[in-house]
Amino acid sequence: MPKLDLDAIPQTNHTGYPTEYAQEVAGRFYRRIAPETGLTDFGVSHVTLMPGAWSSQRHWHEDEDEFVVILSGEAILIDEDGRTPMAAGDMAAFPKNDGNGHHLVNESDTDCMFVVVGRPAAGACHYPDVDMHIFGDGAGFRRKDGSAFP
Amino acid sequence: MPKLDLDAIPQTNHTGYPTEYAQEVAGRFYRRIAPETGLTDFGVSHVTLMPGAWSSQRHWHEDEDEFVVILSGEAILIDEDGRTPMAAGDMAAFPKNDGNGHHLVNESDTDCMFVVVGRPAAGACHYPDVDMHIFGDGAGFRRKDGSAFP
Numbered sequence: 001m002p003k004l005d006l007d008a009i010p011q012t013n014h015t016g017y018p019t020e021y022a023q024e025v026a027g028r029f030y031r032r033i034a035p036e037t038g039l040t041d042f043g044v045s046h047v048t049l050m051p052g053a054w055s056s057q058r059h060w061h062e063d064e065d066e067f068v069v070i071l072s073g074e075a076i077l078i079d080e081d082g083r084t085p086m087a088a089g090d091m092a093a094f095p096k097n098d099g100n101g102h103h104l105v106n107e108s109d110t111d112c113m114f115v116v117v118g119r120p121a122a123g124a125c126h127y128p129d130v131d132m133h134i135f136g137d138g139a140g141f142r143r144k145d146g147s148a149f150p
Numbered sequence: 151m152p153k154l155d156l157d158a159i160p161q162t163n164h165t166g167y168p169t170e171y172a173q174e175v176a177g178r179f180y181r182r183i184a185p186e187t188g189l190t191d192f193g194v195s196h197v198t199l200m201p202g203a204w205s206s207q208r209h210w211h212e213d214e215d216e217f218v219v220i221l222s223g224e225a226i227l228i229d230e231d232g233r234t235p236m237a238a239g240d241m242a243a244f245p246k247n248d249g250n251g252h253h254l255v256n257e258s259d260t261d262c263m264f265v266v267v268g269r270p271a272a273g274a275c276h277y278p279d280v281d282m283h284i285f286g287d288g289a290g291f292r293r294k295d296g297s298a299f300p
Contacts, residue, residue: 001231002227002244002252003234003240003241004242004243033243034243038215038245039215039217040245040246041192042191042215042267042269044217044241044267065189067183067192067194067267069219069265071221071238077152081151084151084153086153091154091156091196092152093152093184093188093189094152095187095188095190096191098188102152113239115219115241115265117267118191119192
C-alpha cells in the first residue's frame with residue numbers, strides 16, 4: 001500500500017547534537033519515511049515541531065540539497081536574510097553549498113508539521129551560530145577547532 | 151530567498167504523451183521547482199490537479215523512486231491494490247521497480263494540490279493500462295512493440 005500510515009511509522013525526537021545544543025530540538029519529533037517505504041534515491045522525513053521547537057540549529061550543507069514543504073501550522077524560516085513566516089502549502093529550497101544557514105522555528109502555540117527531503121551526503125555541514133561543525137570525515141559533530149564534545 | 155514564490159515559477163500543463171493518451175492530463179498543471187531553485191540532488195514538482203484531471207497515466211518506474219504529499223483538496227490514488235482516498239497531509243511512496251502501476255485522479259469538484267519528488271533516471275517506465283512504454287534508451291514514449299507514435 002503506497003499510502004503511508006503515519007501512526008505505524010516510528011516517531012522520535014532523537015538528536016545526535018551534543019547536550020549543550022540539544023535543548024532547542026527536544027520538541028522536534030520526526031518520522032523517517034524512506035527506510036519504512038523502500039525509497040533509496042532520497043530521504044524524506046515527516047516532522048512535527050511542537051511550540052517553541054527548532055527544526056535544527058541553523059546550518060547549511062556543502063553537499064546536500066534540502067527541500068521543505070509546510071503541511072500545517074506555522075513556522076518562521078530564519079536564515080541570513082532574516083525572518084520569513086511559513087504556513088501550510090509554503091515551500092523552501094536550500095541548494096547545497098549556498099552558505100545560507102537556515103532553520104525553522106515554531107513560535108506559535110500549536111504544532112507545525114512539515115516534510116523535508118534531502119539526499120544525505122558525507123560532506124561538511126556548517127553551523128554559523130554555535131561552536132559545532134561536521135567535517136565530512138564520518139566523525140560526526142565536533143567543535144569548530146576539531147575537538148570532541150564531552 | 152529560500153521561500154518559494156509560487157507565482158513567479160512558470161506553470162505548464164505540457165505533456166510528452168502522444169495525443170491519444172494526453173487528454174487525461176490536460177488539467178494537470180505543474181511547476182518544476184528544482185531548476186528554479188538550484189536543487190540538483192532530486193526533482194520536485196508542485197502540481198495542481200483540476201477537477202477530473204489525472205496526475206499521469208498509471209505507471210511504474212524501474213529506476214526512479216517517487217514520493218507524493220497532498221497539500222490541499224482530495225485525490226484518489228489508484229494502483230494495483232485498488233482505490234485509496236488521499237487528502238491534505240496524506241503521503242504515498244512508490245519505490246522503484248515495485249511493479250505497482252499508480253496515479254492520482256481528482257474526482258472532486260475542487261482543485262487538488264500536491265508535491266511530488268523524484269530523481270529522474272534514464273530507465274524504463276511501464277504503463278499497464280495503455281499501449282505506451284519508455285524503454286530507457288532515451289527515445290521517449292513508444293508503443294509496447296517498440297513502434298513510434300504518429
